[in-house]
Amino acid sequence: MEHLFLIKEPILIVLTAIFFLLSIGQTIHTLMQSTQKESRLFAALLLYEVLILVHLLLGCNTAASALQNNGEIFFRLKSITIALEPYLWINLFTALWGLMLTIKLKRPHMIFELIVIAACTPACIDLLDGFSWLLLSVDAGFFLTRITSTLIFDFRHQTSSISRLSLIETVNKLPEGFLCANKRGNVLIMNDAMRNCLVSLGFTTDHIKAHSLWSELKTKEQAETNLVNGVPSEGIRLPISPFETRLFIQSDITLHRQNCECIIALDVTEEEQLNTDIERTNRLLAAANKELEHSIHQLQIVAENEALLTMKARVHDIIGQRLSILHRYLEDENPDSDTLEEIIQLLNHVIDDLNHEDNPEKQAELDSIIDAFHLIDVTIDISGALPENSELAGVYVRIIREAITNAVKHAQASVVSLVFDEQADRHVLTVSNNGLIPKHTIQEGTGFPSMRKAAQSVGGSFTVSSNAPFTIKVVVPSKGDIHD
Structure with missing residues (x-):
């Protein structure tokens, strides 16, 4: 291969530089290919790329050797000289593998x-x-074209696909802490988030063992007194800082x-805050x-008192009416036996009247009152x-x-007048009697307050x-708080 020495020096310098740069580019391409396992025959393809790198290194050595000597020496160190020609046959193996x-x-x-x-073998x-310089130029x-295009493709593929390097980079950028160790406890992978968590908890991340780490995390959890507000956890929950759990x-x-x-290490700060808010x-x-139970208890007391007052008023009204009728009958100088029987029936039905609510048919109830007082010759005039x-x-x-009961009992009235006056803006009830006029100031007992309360219950x-x-006299506005 002495004819290589005949190639002009500028051409050899350019070829040496090009092959050197191509070797660097092929090295980068080979390393990037080694991080990907997507294609079939991964190992065979990777070996082929390594052989291409060897081919480019031989090309660089060939051009450099021709520049310094006659193109036959591969390596020289003082008295040691290695010939170039035998190594060029590696290109034949590369061609066959390809x-x-x-x-x-x-x-x-x-x-x-x-x-x-294959043309870069000694025989060719x-x-x-x-014309061997033409072969080196071709x-x-x-390979300048090939390696440039493959590097462009590699960098594009690197940004759009998943490789070993991209997986490691992704794990490193996860907000969740991640640590992976073998069964001996040696850490294989630990991202920045996990490293920061351990440092915040006071651990040293150099030469850390996974087995001892988990035990120490449990010890720290047991030492904490304000964890999760009593909420059971499926792991170990620890505060990393006042603002992070x-x-x-x-x-x-x-x-x-x-x-x-x-x-x-999962970030459960929001969940921790939510648990605190829930608690x-x-x-x-x-x-x-x-407070609600206390209010309900008070309402029950009020309701019981109201029911008791209502019952007292009914007892006063009904029994007072019956007793007034009986008292007037007993004062009569000529009592009638038939009237007595009817009065006895009224007395016998006192309990029944107390057990029943107000008669929904008010006119019938009013008629029964009038009939009862007629037994003792009390006349009820109605207008x-x-x-x-x-x-x-x-x-x-x-x-x-x-009112009739009081008139009969206290004023010995024999005639009671009822006047119902319905005006445009109000309802008026007037009850008067011909009984005795009180000589002193009226002392209110149960009757007047109960009547006043009844009138006020409808806004009158x-x-x-x-x-x-x-x-x-009872006056009730027509637009009062009255419900049908």
Whole structure:
């Protein structure tokens, strides 16, 4: 291969530089290919790329050797000299290996590449004789194009696909802490988030063992007194800082056919805050529940008192009416036996009347009151009619019963006048009697307060006139708080 010495020096310098740069580019391409296992025959393709790198290094050495000597020396160190020609036969192996891949992967576009590589063997170089510089130029030009395009493709593929490097980078950028160790406890992978968590907890991340780490995390959890507010946890929950809480979970995984121990640190700060808010809300609800129970108890007492007052009023009204009728009958100088039997029936039905609510038919109830007082010759004069509103009519009946009872009992009245006056803006009930006029100021007992309360329950007023005739007046506005 002495004819290589005949190539001009500028051409050899350019070729040496090009092959040197191509060797660097091919090295980068080979390393990037080693991080990907997506294609078939991964190991065979990777070996082929390594052989291409060897081919380019031989090309660089060949051009450099021709520049310094006659192109036959591969390596020289003082008295040691290694010939270049035997190493050029490696290109033949590279071509044959590439041909095998071309057939298996069905890539006919590799034929020209293989021809260029095979032409760089000693036999072809000797055959070309003085045109061997053309072979080196074609070889350099072809691989300049090939390596430039493959590097562009590699960098694009690196940004759009998953490789070993991208997986490691992704794990490193995860907000969750991640640590993976083999069964001996040696850490294989630990991302920045896990490293920061351990440093914040006071651990040293150099030469850390996974087994001892998990035990120390449990010890720290037991030492904490304000964890999760009593909420059970499926792992180890620790505060990393006043504003961050992490949940450490341990599991077993398989990595490269090797059983490994994995520890993950999840950020549960929001969940911790939510648990705190829930606990505070539960305390507020418990307090509100106690207040509600107290209020319900008070309402029950009020309701019982109201029911008791209502019952007292009914007892006073009904029994007072019956006793007034009986008292008037007993004072009669000529008692009638038939009237006595009817009065006895009224007395016998006192309990039944107390057990029943107010009669929904108010007119019938008013008629029964009038009939009862007729037994003792008390005349009830009526002008007008009960209001159509059932609530107001019930109030009127209660007041009428009490007023007639008082008139008969205290004033010895024999005639009671009832006047129902329905005006545009109000309802007026007037009850008067021909009984005795009180000589002193009226001392209110149970009757007057119960009548006044009944009138006020429908938004009305209650007034008493002691002048002759003794008169009770109830005025209820038409737009009062009355419900049908």
